[in-house]
Amino acid sequence: MSAQNDAPVRPPRRRGPGPGPGGPLGMGMPGEKAMDFKGSLLRFARTMRPERTRVVLLVLCGIASVALSVTGPRILGHGTNVIFEGVVGSMLTAQGVPAGTPAAQVVDSLRQQGQGRVADMLAGMGNVVAGQGIDFDRLGRVLLAVLAIYLGAFLFGWLQARIMTVAVQNTMRRLRDEVEAKLHRVPLSYVDKQQRGEILSRVTNDIDNVxxxxxxxxxxxxxxxxxxxxVLVMMFSISWILAIVALVTVPLSVIVTTQIAKRSQPQFVTQWASTGRLNAHVEEMFTGHSLVKVYGQQDAAAEKFDAENHALFDASQKAQAISGTIMPSMGFLANLNYVVVAVVGGLRVASGSLSLGDVQAFIQYSRQFTQPLTQVASMMNLLQSGVASAERVYELLDAPEQVEDPAEPRQIADVHGRVAFEDVSFSYDPAKPLIEHLDLVAEQGKTVAIVGPTGAGKTTLVNLLMRFYEVDSGRITLDGVDTRSMTRDTLRSSIGMVLQDTWLFKGTIEENLRYGLRREITDEEFLAATRATHVDPFVRTLPDGYATKLDDEGSSLSAGEKQLLTIARAFLADPEILVLDEATSSVDTRTEVLVQHAMNALRSGRTSFVIAHRLSTIRDADVIVVMEHGSIVETGDHDTLLAAGGAYARLYQSQFAAPAVDDDAPSGPALPGGTAAARLMAARAAAAKRS
Structure with a gap:
């Protein structure tokens, strides 16, 4: 549509190369705000609420897996005690202690000999018997128990991973559905204000990152x-003193992680904002690739890409560099904790307060205790990145929506097609009025042509009729029914549109032509429509005919052929009201004449709105409406308006009677063509000659 041409006050849709707000390509830096990490995280938890049953199972599997995992070191410690008791029993025999002497007697003997420290250590070892070596049967039972425990932990962990995958993918599917539904509910004004690449980045990259x-x-x-x-439970069950020693590093870990996260979070917000801008630039340059080459802007586009790419690089590098310090910091604290536990544990073994197996188990627990803290810390960069993406998705979901359809909508059993604009006022920007108190009636079956200079508001009228935008005041009626009292689907199902900008999707030509049909049509009706719009002749020349596959740009067809397809699609839709917005602008003059006859047949018996700059296409319109600055300045048929010598006559004469003359240009000798452009070229040539 050409609304941006017809209403300069409308926020521009940044599509291709050229200056725009925020920079040479319209890539303004969006304002950054502090991220609500906690709020977004809680909101995502609410998003996962439908998966609460799976989350409960996920937690239960986690409890089972962790319970088995933390039991393993304690049992393995018993195995260490079995080995150590056997070794010490053999050593006692080697030192002359009679075989079979129980540990209690050996301890008493050592105390009498003044070796109290050795006696204390031996007393803490448990069942040591002189001459009794390693009990391999007992050791084997311990190892088999440990193997079974760790196997059970693995199975519960695997089941937890499977449940988690299902829960997450279901949540992402619903989130994508919400975003898709939201995009259908946001007003056109919201889409116009956004870069398409930015919206695509939120829908694809950000959701994938979440x-x-x-x-x-x-x-x-x-x-x-x-x-x-x-692990805390097991640590305290072994030694509360060692447990307190191990917990000393926890506050340090929390402080370190929190401080680093505060510094890295803004960088993750910047990273994903930069990703959106880079995607928007790539999408715009790809869409306008031919224009970029025509105007020689490859270097400028490359420079812009390089700038956006470096911005993304800098933000990503800072985010990862800052958050990446969490892991080594936590590793340092974990090693510090290990050293302290090993020293204090060794002293406790020497004093007989703990067995060697208990210390070994405690050291494993200290590792298990610091490992999840380290893992959580290392996941903070991922978590921050994911929450930043989630917030960008939620910003889209929180965007203002179009006015809801009425709860009890009006229905029109048989649409006749009388359209009336009654005291309608509208502006894209409240500070810049566009249409004020406009009245216009299109009678049933009549053709209303809307003409005027660029920016007059022609396409805006169509936007209001289709309810792409809502009127500020007044009303628009269809057969006497206010269009706001109808659902948008009901209203738009009665209207067919052929726009200046063609739209085709990836599929066959026949699928594109049958798109949006409200009823099944026969092959004869299909061929009749394609022949009437002169689609059939050029489609027959294609190798696969109507089964020819098109990409989403229809790049295998010329601009005129794509326009003919959109006209044929409107034929097949058979609407009660027809809107033609520069519908023949892309076809050649000969084809335009042929299509014009077909369009006359299409308009027969239908209310039609024809927007045209090429006045030759609307001579036979029942009513011609001339607009300037959002107001209707003239109405009438072609002959009446031409005879009146007003705005329409001037437009007509500028196209057919005389070359366009710039009335504001300084007078001077006539130049070939007499146009302002010719005078400008001559002035440039003269300036170049003087230099």
Missing amino acids: AQTTTQTLAQLITSVLTVVG
């Missing part, structure tokens, strides 16, 4: 929290 982050962190976070709790 899915990846959730998959990698959800189960791991649950397991880590449960592991910390389980």
Whole structure:
């Protein structure tokens, strides 16, 4: 549509190369705001609420897996005690202690000899018997128990991962559905204000990032929290003193992680904002690729890409560099904790307060305790990135929506097609009025042509009729029924449109032509429509005919052929009201004449709105409406308006009677063609000659 041409006050849709707000390509830096990390995280938790049953199963599997995992070191410690007791029993025999002497007697003997420290250590070892070596049967039972425990932990962990995958993918499917539905509910004004690449980035990249982050962190976070709790219980059951020593590093870990996260979070917000801008630029340059080459803007486009790419590089590098310091910092604290536990544990063994197996188990628990903290810290960069993406998705979901359809909509059983604009006022920008108190009636079956200079508001009238935009005041009626009292689907189902900008989707030519049909049509009706619009002759020349596959740009067809397809699609839709917005602008003059006859047949018996700059296409219109600056300045048929010598006559004469003359240009000798452009070229040539 050409609304941006007809209404300069309308926010521009940034599509191709050229200056625009915010920079040479219209890529203004969006304002950044502090991210609501907690709020977005809680909102995502509400998004996952339908998966609460799976989440409960996920937690239960995590509890089972963690319970088995934390039990393993304690049992393995018993195995260490079996080995150590056997070794010490053999050593006692070698030192002359009679075989079979129980540990209690050996301890008493050592105390009498003044070796109290050795006696204390031997007393803490448990069942040591002189001359009794390693009990391999007992050791084997311990190892088999450990193997079974770790196998069970693995199975529960695998089941947890499967449940998590299903829960996350279901959530992402619903989130994509919400975004898709939201895009159908936002007003056209919202889409016009956004770069298409930016919206695509939120719908694709950001949702994919949320899915990846959730998959990698959800189960791991649950397991880590449960592991910390389980390990703490086991640590305190072994030695409360060592447990307190191990907990000293926890506050340090929290402080370090929090401080680093505060510094990295803004960088992740910037990273994904930069990703959106880069995607928008690539999409715009790809869409306008031919124009970029025509105007020699390859270097400018490359420079813009390079700038956006470097901005993304800088933001990503800062985000990853800052958040990447979490892992080594936590590793340092974990090693510090390991050293302290090993030293204090060794002293406790020497004093006989703990067995060697208990210290070994405790050291494993200290590793298990710091490992989930380290994992959570290392996942903070992923989590921050995912929450940043989630917030961008939620910003789209929170965008203002178009006015809802009425709860009890009006229905028109048999649409006749009388359209009336009654005291309609509208502006894209409240500070810049466009249409004020406009009245216009299109009678049933009549053709209303709307002409006027660029920016007059021609396409705006169509936007209001289709309810792409809502009127500020007044009303538009269809057969006497206010269009706002109808659903948009009901209203638009009665209207067919052929726009200046053709739209084709990836599929066959026949699928494109049958798009949006409200009823089944026969092959004869289909061929009759394509022949009437002169589509059939050129389609027959294609190798696969109507089964020819098109890409989403229809690049295998010329601009005129694509326009003919959209006209044929309107024929097949058989609407009660027809809107033609520069519908023949892309076809050649000969084809235009042929299509004009077909369009006359299409308009027969239908209310039609024809927007045209080429006045030859609307001579036979029943009513011609001339607009300037959002107001109707003249109405009438072609002959009446031409005879009146007003605005329409001037437009007509500028096209057919005389070359366009710039009335504001300084007078001077006539130049070939007499046009302002010719005078400008001559002035440039003269300036070049003087230089």
